Amino acid sequence: MSVYLYHWFALFFDSFPEWLKTVKPQGILGDLVRHIEGTDEAALRLEYDALFKGTNAHIRIPLWASAIQGQTLMDKTTAGLIARYRQNGYTSVAMDGNPPDYIGQQLRFMEYLSACAITDPEATGAEAEQIRSVYLAGTVRAVREGVETYARHALFPAVLQALDTFVTSPQVFEDIEIQGLEEQLSRLWCYGNIQTGKNVSLPPEPSRIILTAGINNCGGKCVIRAETQYGCILRIMGSFDPQDPQLRPCVRIRGYQGTFLHRERLRYPLRRVGKRGEGKFRRISWQEAVEEISREWVRIRDTYGAASRYVNYSVGVASVMRPDKLAMRLLNADGGFLSYYNSYSSACTRWITPYIYGDNLSGNSLDDVLNAKLIILWGHNPVETIFGNHRNYYLAQAKAQGIKIIVIDPRFSDSAAHYADQWIGIRPSTDSALADGMAFEIWSLGLQDQAFMDQRCLGFDEAHMPDDVPKNECYRAYLFGEKDGIPKTPEWAESITAVPADTIRTLAQEYVAAKPACLLPGFGIQRTGNGEQTVRSLALLACLTGNVGISGGGAAGTGDIAKHQNPALPLLDFPYQGKIPCFLWTQAVERGPSMGAEDGVLGVDRLHTNIKMILNLAGNTLVNQHSDINATKKILEDETKCEFILCSDLFMTSSAMFADILLPGASVFETDNITAPWGGFGDYLLRNNQVIDPLFEGRFEYEWLREVAEKIGCREAFDGGYRSMGEWLQGLYEDTRKTEPELPNFETFKKTGIYRYKNNPVYIAYAKQRADPATALFETPSGRIEIFSPRLYGLHKKDVPGIPAYVPCPEGPGDPLREQYPLQLIGWHTKRRTHTIHDNNEGMEGMEPQRLWIHPQDADVRGLSEGDLADIFNARGKICIPVHVTDRIMAGVIALSQGAWYQPDSEGVDRRGSINVLTSADHPTPLAKGNPQHTNLVEVVKSQA
Template identity: 50%
Template sequence: MEEKGGPHTASTLEDTPETIVSTCSINNCGGRCVIRAHVKDGTVVRLSTDESVEPPLTPQMRACIRGRGYRKMLYHPDRLKYPMKRVGKRGEGKFERISWEEAIETIASQMKRIGETYGPASRYVNYASGQSWGLFSGRNMARKLLAMTGGYLNYRNDYSSGAANIATPYTYGTNNSGSSFDSLLHTRYMILWGQNPAEMINSTPYMHFLREAKKRGAKIIVIDPRYTDTSVGFADEWIPILPTTDNAMMDAMAYVIVTENLYDKKFVDRHCLGFDSGQMPEGVPGKESLKSYLLGEKDGVAKTPEWAEKICGVPAAKIKEVARDYATAKPAALMQGWGPQRHAYGEQVIRGGAQLASLTGNVGKLGGWAAGTGYWSRSGVVYPITFENPVKASIPCFLWTQAVERGTELTPEDGLEGVDKLDSNIKMIFNIAGNMLVNQHSDINKTTKMLEDENKVEFIVVSDIFMTPSAKFADILLPGTTFFERWDIGVPWCYGDYVVFGGKAIEPLYECRNEYDVFADIAAHFGLKEEFTGGKTMLDWVKVSIDRTREEMDPDFPSFEEFSQKGIYQFSFEEPLVGFKDQVEGKIPFETPSGKIELFSKALWDMNKHDEIPALGKYVPAWEGPEDPLKEKYPLQLISWHYKRRCHSTHDNNPWLEEAAKQEMWLNPEDAKARGIKDGDRAKVFNDRGEIYIDVKVTAKIMPGVAGIPQGAWFTPDQTGIDQRGSVNVLTAQRPTSLAKANPQLTNLVDVKKA
């Protein structure tokens, strides 16, 4: 017999009329595509996507293979169906069914007990995104209620662009260093440095504009250790580079541009600080300038292409060619992906890219690009659900495991902000719609051992739609909803002139509930339900957001009825957005202390950690990089990437997407031959942190000396605790980046043996 709320059989739907509901995935994907759910008698029977006409500046918002596979997620037999409590050891995955009343009562009482015993900063909502990247982010529902009941320990920054978010403002004063995608229609030369939009979908319309730019004559270069789908589909040339060494190539390019007098002297003189000895901040020696560094005036090492070739593996002649082309093609766009900054000194990659854009005068120019983090925004919707946390203490999100182990020992030197000292370690964790608790955080073996100790974190609440590796560590496990089962509005990551309507297609299956309603019921135990909800449902809040957006941001924004029918609204503008255009035209200063582009940062200089946190963006050899002595023991550099069949770890259990792209490690033929490994063989990948087993794809699409494993595979240990799925974070380190205290997960040395 079919469970209550489950999908109907095909025979019961044959003559049932069909309705089409326009909705939108709110997974943590940069794309926000239009998904149309075809519903018969309360069942989603098929999906379609955007079929609108495609004018040049308003491209279709069509779903990729992930979007096409959402029915398999919605009706997967392994959906969590009812609340449960742990009955075995934590992490063992043994649970028993309980009522919603018991689940809510237990959570409320533990919130109260832990807050009163250890203080509000002992309560923490883990960084996560999963199924909740919209108005009703589950983590924000948890944080709002915690804020109303005394507060919680804040986190800041993110895993995706953590080093970039801190580094870019030291050059430009802001992370909004990007331009709108239509500006690329005016570029002549484009470098996609570690950027792979064809797989990770930075923003749904981005690839449309790449195609249009290419049609209009732009030359596209991809610099990446892998021959990616972006390389296949867009690149005129792929330049492989060793992971963690990007700044060596950047330094050498800058050397060529400066010594061959290809730099934009007028731009540098007017807008930059720190280029040469005459541009240095007061009290800083002239030999600390960018030009002096490139020429080797202080350390005796000129940063020539020949110097860089020995480090990064890119031939000196190719470095010279790219440098000259980038400097002389006007305008040119250097666009940085976030993969290269997820390494030990990832801040340097971001500042190095911004230096090249500045030297060539491509900042603030139509068809240029300022590099750096690359955010841009000129549109969006009003987020009406707000709250303020009375606890001011915050940690970098990547350091949450340290806050569990030694929270009271953390200092501002470790990244603690808002207070000088915490009163307690983290004792309670809400992990809402995310797999960061275990699967997506570094060093899974170390993390799981910590979480198994109930004297450390005393209570863990997880809400999700599947029994993920993180969900197995819950004390109370709640069945959440998919985007088909609730109202919402989808907004792209950090760039995109559009928003997508999130229509509710069906009622929640089984006993599943969205976190907004769950935390409203928990609030009732504190006498705060009315204050928590404002007397509004999720649908009410969507309508409030639409009305306020019309009133406060865009009078042309559609009404609820219009928005729900069309499914998408694309904002229109008379001209492209060009990052820093007003600054370069002299209308306003840059938001840096000097008001200029700070190639040299006095703020970084004053930290007096010049070896690890230099004032210039420059090459710093990474731990577990190609110059680390550990390479003798573990000779391969291991990277990971956002796979086209997953959104982080979402969809790893989707059988259709497993057919589209299986979980396998890429290994160059040279490295495979040296280990007696053939295509399709199973291999053990290992370092001092652990070992995993995975099938091997032997391919020349990855450079020698590098192994690549798609990130996001669910940690699947056997009886001995060894992963059999290829979950890359068994092998990654918890040591953060130097400045941002951010995610270093692409800095790893490993070895591989045939299984």
């Protein structure tokens, strides 16, 4: 009796239509489903998939023992259950790609034990009771509760109630007779065990350690050790290496298992059935997905042309084989696409630094900070962003050596807490004004490095201006008010920055006196409405004090370092030359043909069409990380604008919910890859070794892109003749060995998981130009550091002057909009996430809860106390989250950590705290067209919700 019931309940989870057809005429289970006669079977299947296959973003039912006992699949719980299977001679069967602790698999195992108990009850009775009480009962109860919460059709709660009753109180079913039971038993897959009993036990499998590495766009790329057994991950560990202790992972390693093996992983290819963004899908096969993608791919190409196709900015995988880059390669093989330049992180600094120095290689080797006498972390927070595995190590060493460290930031960051001898709070977007006030003090006292400026710089004073430009356009004339009548004194700077004038004077004098002094800017200060000017102003300070090109100094700017060559995927030639700034993709959806050079379009005079197809692969920028979420949603919801959106991801993110076709990806543990140090800040190369098989029907994007390439006749051009991604990785690695002969052979690299370069010369930016100014020129048109830029001056743009001057920006502290929205809102990169990665991991929340930082003075005015719910709002949207009242944020400024998953309620109010509900997409930065996501005016009130 029990073996039969276990079988049919297992079949319910494994093969729903088959279960319906088989069970209708039979016994108690037949009675349960007789009332569904006449029900639309397709609609019933749609609801079944929503409940049990993850096709509805709003339904979350845990189906695995590991998910009931925690949040993580394929973990110790799963391994423990597999061990029990093996002890009892049971081999788990394929059940729709589910992990072996799936509820259906547990029922299969109980069916097997029940079958074995017919010949030898004592041999299996205790084991069956253990499985029922430790695993199955809790799983069934959780599933039944979930079904009762979400199900509409009465069938599902009824079946799950019957299953719950059977599992917890099997005696209730003892007197029930099933017609033709003997005949039914003979059809069971385990019928042989009814005659023969248990199978022979399988030997235990020892655990082993597999080396892999992080692949996300995290500031640190580190070695990870995964202990595995039975195809499960028992634990994740860092890798402490005495040769290089700084390659150990940061605190985020705590979340790797809980995040990437989370129970809410996407499971199967999906096609949208609801409105865009509604989060309702229908399950389809991989074959159907590839065919539909191929049809839309070709239709849009043939209807609108190459410029209609766009690969959205995404960095969920930041390794050699990146999904977005693979898609770009295929598109180039098929006629081209509209590409982008810039990044959401560093658009302004990467665009403007070459105007100053001629390139972005303005950083010194990380260990060179130990040669400084003063370090200024200007808007730089490496404790949380990491910014290269070794940066914090050397900063800690510097502090231990007594080198003074000053942190300039509106927020008393973790970096300030760890390192700062002095914290200077500053209003967001006013950094140029502070730099001007410091420059005024230095120049007024005659402390500038005049020789350095004379020999290597253009346009800092009247004597070093181009002949065809008025002399009063130089930086000195601006600084001393000779053109506008306003000297940029420390008092002037105080009125803008809120930094006291005396503090500015002392800071300037310390900076110039400490030579060499290292000024290290972060990327956050250039993600403002005037970000380009901030970069220029800090570079001016470095030049004015002669700290460029010397050990212990720092040229500011982007801060890249000359590094070893890394393996890279070739993207092929670009048949279509048009490019847009990545931040303006929503505008290209709406008004592509009207966009030209004034919008940052490169390669063509005007775009030829609107974006009609978006590939958003392994990224959450489509919605969550792009400014003004509500406006972005409105654009994407209109299917007449962008006609086809293809997404791949691990989870049903707010971006994935807008897909027309949504595909399940493979996590860091489920694929091979090669990873280089983040930002080039490191002399090593990492190997990502696959740790476990992909969950469910997840696939790394290479696999299905290759199938699409086959369908559209581009496979050979796409895959370069490699038969697998593994072969391709090896080929790219061997190509790199031609220029980096120090690298070992590929098999050795795979085994060790890392290679540390031995030949690592110290890099000091522009040391050659400093040593030989006559012949070693900068890569600028003048051959000098261009404090005054003739190219920028020639643009005749008020907000892009020829010199590094303070330019107020929209929603800065001087905007009249402050009368309505008096608080400046900034974001920061929290240690508990890598952008949006890990936000769905509940286990990380205790590390740093998502909440609004607000100064006590601003809280008191609004009647707010610690933990109160507050509404943060402007004309773009509203967020409701708890407040954290703290003096670690300066008055007049509030802060939300970026990357929280957008979660609107029925009124459209975000309840998680996604900062981009409030950021603006209407005023990109004037030159780079970058995102001004730290320049926002808002108001905060105590919530009435």
